[in-house]
Amino acid sequence: MIQSTDGNSEYGRKPFKRSRSHFADRITADGRDGWPVEAGRYRLVASRACPWASRALISRRLLGLEDALSLAVTDPIQDDRSWRFTLDPGDRDPVLGIRFLSEAYDAREQGYPGGVSVPAVVDVPSGKLVTNDYQQLTLDLATEWTALQRPGAPDLYPEALREEIDDVMAGVYRDVNNGVYRAGFATGQSEYEEACRAVFHRLELLSDRLAHRRYLVGDTLTEADIRLFTTLVRFDAVYHGHFKCNLFKLAEDPVLWAYAKDLYQTPGFGDTVDFRHIKEHYYRVHTGVNPTGIVPIGPELGGWLTPHYREELGGRPFGDGTPPGPVPAAEEVPASHHP
Incomplete structure (x- = not known):
């Protein structure tokens, strides 16, 4: 950014x-x-x-x-x-x-x-x-x-799957990661609508892809999941309202919502997220979009910790490896910034 x-x-x-x-x-x-x-x-x-x-x-x-x-x-x-x-x-x-x-x-x-x-x-x-x-x-x-890397570190970019990972990431980047910005900072109605519809078209494709598989590529976490997660975790908090990406909320798509919660609850994902920093940045820095600088009090974030049931699809988050250890004390996100 x-x-x-x-x-x-x-x-x-x-x-x-x-x-x-x-x-x-x-x-x-x-x-x-x-x-x-x-x-x-x-x-x-x-x-x-x-x-x-x-x-x-x-x-x-x-x-x-x-x-x-x-x-x-x-x-x-x-x-x-x-x-x-x-x-x-x-x-x-x-x-x-x-x-x-x-x-x-x-x-x-x-x-x-x-x-x-x-x-x-x-x-x-x-x-x-x-x-x-x-x-x-x-x-x-x-x-x-x-x-x-630590012993047991996962292979996030396995050589045998790189072509597929790259292909998935290209669509995610164009229409989702960068697409929400194209919609949020559009300067005209048609420009906004084109970008916004591309965001949701790609989200629907991703929802279909994830309906019967736990992760985007293969049966373990990869770079592709990381790149999609960082947009999904911000979606309802800032992109839905602040960037007008509001055809539906993440929480209204059962597949994507469960997938995002699964990742959030996986060590290494949710423990790096700071919702307070996210909301303060978008709503206070983007004064061209939000001239008052008012930071909304919602949405309610407790749903991130509810069951996702994605383990029923199988998959091994860390492959033959292991989860990361505890967050170093100096890097812990304050509890008040979490759900």
Whole structure:
């Protein structure tokens, strides 16, 4: 999620178009881009409000990379100086020593004209941004960081299923992940209707796909499930009302609602979600859509913890692996921010 598309500067003036990641360096096992996988060297900067950053939070938890890749969580509210570290003492990230994520971008490239996005990975020794490529980052966590993954970590991007996973993810990205933004920030009626109908057409296709299978591809969790979940978990809380994606609520589709609850209740998914951050960000930052900045008190979130019965479809969430351990104490989402 990029800063220039989260403020007032673009929304409401021209059709929504998501910027491509400008810093696409990869952190790899062989270090071919100059950034080798190395425990403790890098810091993941994420907002719990952002669906793109939430992918990285979930992957990191499932793969057990907490000790290898440290985490900085930003304030859900941005200002014109970018994502802020106001949740930390002294309003500075305690590891990087910076107040705004833009400082790491400036350390990498002075005068960079694009927005400041999360997720971002920063090289701790130099303070420079390494990558903001949200599409590639989680794939690399799954495939390049294997030496540092926990024992029992699941294979989130199994080689034999990659073609199918990529195909599913392409439709999910175009019509759902990005589609809700195209609808929410549409500047004309026809543009909005086209985007909104595409969202729900894809959701109906996904509902049909998931009616008789527990996960999107194969019988275990994969990257495809992570990418769909981060939109579904925000759907009724913000996209249905704030983005006018209101042909039906997630909770009104029995299949998708059960699927989303199944994932939410799986260790590594729901324990990374912060509903308060999500609502505060969307309703307070997107002033072009919600000029009053009023954050609604609903919807009621208790349903996320109700039975889903998806285990009856079979499947093995972690394949031959095991669930992740407890959330590190320093990374726990406050109980009041959960259902």
